[in-house]
Amino acid sequence: MRSPNFRNDQTDFARALFHADEAAPGNLVDPAGSAAPKRFGVYRNNVMVSLIDNLASTFPACQRLVGEEFFRALAREYAFNFPPSSPLMIYYGDQFAQFLGSFKPAQQVPFLADIADIEYKLIKSYHAADGPAFDPQSIANVPQKDLDRAKIKFHPSFFWSASRFPAHTIHSRAKAGETLEKVDFEQAQITLICRPEWDVKTAPIDPQHKAGLTALVAGFSLATTVDIGQRSAPNFDLQDLLTNLLALGAIERFELKKDI
């Protein structure tokens, strides 16, 4: 039973971990030399439970919304189809929102994928690089006549998530363990996410900001942003958007840079 290539054995081992219906690799035995499927099952269980637990800790609001049993079934399905491809388990679940959006049983809760998108971005924000607080001088440094050409340098921990549902409200309620009573599910929301200091903070803004926010994040100037924003939403108000971003600490500074 000498194995010519341990690499092949590890391929078989890895495959068998994810296929509970298949036999354990033939070279695995108990101390007496007998086949030991139940012993191999410990590894199967360890791997699957660790992946499901990892997702449960990254997506607690999703779990609250669908209940533990259903969530763990969803997580198991995800782990089977999207096993980790890196030892950086802090970022496992990067495709969970996308998976929930396309996996039929998850669509009983139509906003679930959007809540998962927020929760994953909370993790990214938590681990993002540290950045300076807003520099008020940066806006004073831009001559009034050039303000139209100014651009925004965002804080590295800034992320945002758009939903056709009131995803920020739903996420906050689920996180606090509250019911979704009296939530207006027709109301779309954009969730701003940022970690200006220790804690990751979120804020909801009106969906009419979507095109303008996309433009600002893409690096367009304030004037171009107003143009893009108003073409998609006539009432788009840049001042209002900037106020929201500043309140959250999402802006590091205003700067004059050449157009992209």
Next chain:
Amino acid sequence: MQHKANMPEIGVGFKPEHYADIAAAQPDLSFFEVHAENYMGDGGPPHAMLRALDENYDLSVHGVGLSIGSDGPLDRPHLMRLKKLVDRYQPKLVSEHLAWSSHDTERNMLFLNDLLPIPYTQRTLNRVVDHVNEIQDTLGRTLLMENPSTYVAFSDTEMDEISFITEMQKRTDCGLILDVNNVHISANNQKLDAYEYLDRFPLHAVGEIHLAGHATDTDDDDAPLLIDSHDRQVAPPVWDLYRYVVKKAGRRPTLIEWDNDVPDWPTLYAEANAARDAMLHVTGESADHALA
């Protein structure tokens, strides 16, 4: 409270939920150990906490993702991430496991998030030796390698675990973590004598001892199968083994690991104090005497 220089080096696995308690109480410990991979993000609270701990305590960086027992090559980008972390904090100890967890498939890399067993053969020994050498060369420092807890044996194994570890240590000059809970688990699961195992273990190379709790399941014959669960207090037979090791090897930095069902800070700290008391008792010092 600052750590007394002449007290035994006792540490615990750091959990962010204990940070406020630790910051407020400044417990009398000498080091905190972290899983390297949890601190490979760019910034935020994980690094803020680590920086704060680093001011008053030694750090130990314990990797769980390098997959040293893989037949394939090491994950270089991951090794460079570990190097970045080690360069940044200059921890007192850096360690990894005698196990594998990653596998290259034809299409992509698969990370299995568990410490999987290897057969003890000349081929796996050569691979592990190459990998440990590569890591030590890259980091420019000694790596401590931890003995595994195992649930299966391999029909194609060629030597016992102690022979493998002894040879690995000789050929790489690496250090070792002696996880006493793993010794107890593997001895039960592999039907070996834990004391005999410890008698043959290359204790001179041990730079750290790990202690943790385990769960009990059953194997294919309904005999007890111990599971390395890190979810409870250290079991009495593991304390016995620990005292046996300290008697033979003398003081070694000792860590309490509690990774699942994490208890409140006082409970974890009590385990650390129990380890200190056990060490002082065996070496014939009372805590008062050592403080003097």
